[in-house]
Amino acid sequence: MxxxxxxxxxxxxxxxxxxxxxxxxxxxxxxxxxxxxxxxxxxxxxxxxxxxxxxxxxxxxxxxxxxxxxxxxxxxxxxxxxxxxxxxxxxxxxxxxxxxxTNLDTAEGGMNDWMAEALGLEGRGVLEEVHTDKLFKLAVFVPETHQDAVRSAMFGAGAGWIGNYSHCSFNVEGKGTFLPREGTNPYLGQQGKLETASEVRIETVVPSSVHRAVIQAMLKAHPYEEVAYDLYPMDLKGRSFGLGRVGTLPEPESLDAFAERVKAAFDVPFVRVVGDGSRQVRKVAVLGGSGSRYIRHAKFAGADVLVTGDIDYHTAHDADAMGLMIVDPGHNAExxxxxxxxxxxxxxxxxxxxxxxxxxxxxxxxxxxxx
CATH class of the missing domain: 3.40.1390.30 (NIF3 (NGG1p interacting factor 3)-like)
Known part of the structure; x- marks a missing residue:
């Protein structure tokens, strides 16, 4: 197929x-x-x-x-x-x-992560933030018998992440009431009779990028014909996505040695270098494509060197004056x-x-x- x-x-x-x-x-x-x-x-x-x-x-x-x-x-x-x-x-x-x-540049596991991995960078962060995933709180009322299935479905669709902690939720037991009217087919109770059910209110955090998928998964796993749930925005900041990456080498090395590392990582025959070849490199900023306008971002991030393409003459002088080393493998490193x-x-x-x-x-x- x-x-x-x-x-x-x-x-x-x-x-x-x-x-x-x-x-x-x-x-x-x-x-x-x-x-x-x-x-x-x-x-x-x-x-x-x-x-x-x-x-x-x-x-x-x-x-x-x-x-x-x-x-x-x-x-x-x-x-x-x-x-x-x-x-x-x-x-x-x-x-x-x-x-x-730039969506591939920005993506986790995309261009700039591939370039950072090729250089062996550890503890990577974003050089310039482009997008922040807004957070929502999803609260849903589930019969006790189905709480595990509904939680698992939501977690499997991307809910429940707080930092590096997954499967995060808060659960409160209580009593739900409802009266099935004509034309309904209730999972619990009978038409025309007030029903009281033992339910659990499940609350979890949902990023905006997956909230539709999480809701669909929750509805599919939920036994009720009509599901009661709330979705509301949070003031907490979600994960940030952006251009470029900043990380550290496992061990410091000279700029000359690092330039050879860049050539090998991106399979390029030559690189252009700004800075004293004997200076030590430990913290590295990398940005695929044309990075001339990111030299101040790299310096502010504490990088010793910026790896990027298409550095022009005057930008090279500016970087040298501020003490930022440059290794330019060309745009084709992408x-x-x-x-x-x-x-x-x-x-x-x-x-x-x-x-x-x-x-x-x-x-x-x-x-x-x-x-």
């Missing part, structure tokens, strides 16, 4: 929800249609002519890309221009393109997302019983060459 395009994107958005993206980012479906079965998904960093041709050769009906092929506004779509020829090739071969950009995303998606497809394949693009889209 093959997965449809919509199903694949639903799975993808479990890893990188669209609301994690920064405002005005060009994410989502950009080319083609998802309303079709998909035999192969090609995961790419960039959508170039070579990548489009690769997808056609593989028989891939869908490309999941990190960088949007339609980023700058197009004033026309002429097929004798590079942009137009690319779009024509994709449409001619019925290949859809879906983009996961190619780490290709095998990681393909592997993650393939596992989810297999779990659901789909025969659809997720494949990492074999093309290195780095435009720069060192001479």
């Amino acid at each position: 093959l997965a449809r395009g919509e199903t694949i994107i639903q799975l993808m958005e479990k890893l990188a929800p669209k609301h994690y993206a920064v405002p005005d980012d060009r994410i989502g479906l950009q080319v083609g249609s998802l309303r079709k079965e998909v035999k192969r998904v090609l995961v790419a960093l960039d959508v170039t002519r070579a990548v489009a041709e690769e997808a056609a050769e593989l028989g891939a009906e869908l490309i999941i890309a990190h960088h949007a092929p339609l980023y700058r506004p197009l004033k026309h779509l002429q097929t004798d221009t590079p942009e137009g020829a690319l779009m024509a090739s994709l449409l001619r071969n019925d290949i859809a393109v879906y983009v996961a950009h 190619k780490i997302m290709k095998p990681k995303t393909a592997e993650w998606l393939q596992e989810r497809l297999r779990e659901k019983g789909y025969a659809t394949e997720a494949i990492a693009s074999r093309f290195d889209t780095e435009p720069f060459k060192l001479r």
Whole structure:
């Protein structure tokens, strides 16, 4: 059984929800249609002519890309221009393109976590907060006989987390009353007769990102025809998601040694370095893509060095003046997302019983060459 395009994107958005993206980012479906079965998904960093041709050769009906092929506004779509020829090739071969950009950067277990893991960073935190998961309190009234089943269903859907503690709830026993009217089919009691039932009020914390799933799971596990529950917002702050990561190396090492670590981690032939090669590095900030505007974030976070791409001349001077070291492996270091995303998606497809394949693009889209 093959997965449809919509199903694949639903799975993808479990890893990188669209609301994690920064405002005005060009994410989502950009080319083609998802309303079709998909035999192969090609995961790419960039959508170039070579990548489009690769997808056609593989028989891939869908490309999941990190960088949007339609980023700058197009004033026309002429097929004798590079942009137009690319779009024509994709449409001619019925290949859809879906983009996961800053939402994949921000996601837990996404781009910046993959980069931090590749560098061996420990005790990671967020460099710049983009999204905070609002918290709700869910209170539901359950007959004593079903309290364990309802709690388990809610916890399984993502409720009950407070920090690193899971399965958190508060439970109060009491008596519930109800009178089933005409047309009802009550689990307890009889039509037209006032019923008193031994019930438990279960309270638990629910993040906004999963509250619909938690409520659906609770309703499915609950025996009552009409379920009494309350959902109300809390002032407590939930988990924060953001761009970049900050962590520490297991042991300090020189900037020169750390630069070699970066080259190996991201499989790049060279890096640009700002700072004295003999200085010690322990705390590291890493941000995939273009990170010039994050040097002050890194310094404020106490990082010794910032690993990011596309550092310009004047920003390098600013970082040097403030005592922040820089290692720039280039924007293409984000190619780490290709095998990681393909592997993650393939596992989810297999779990659901789909025969659809997720494949990492074999093309290195780095435009720069060192001479």
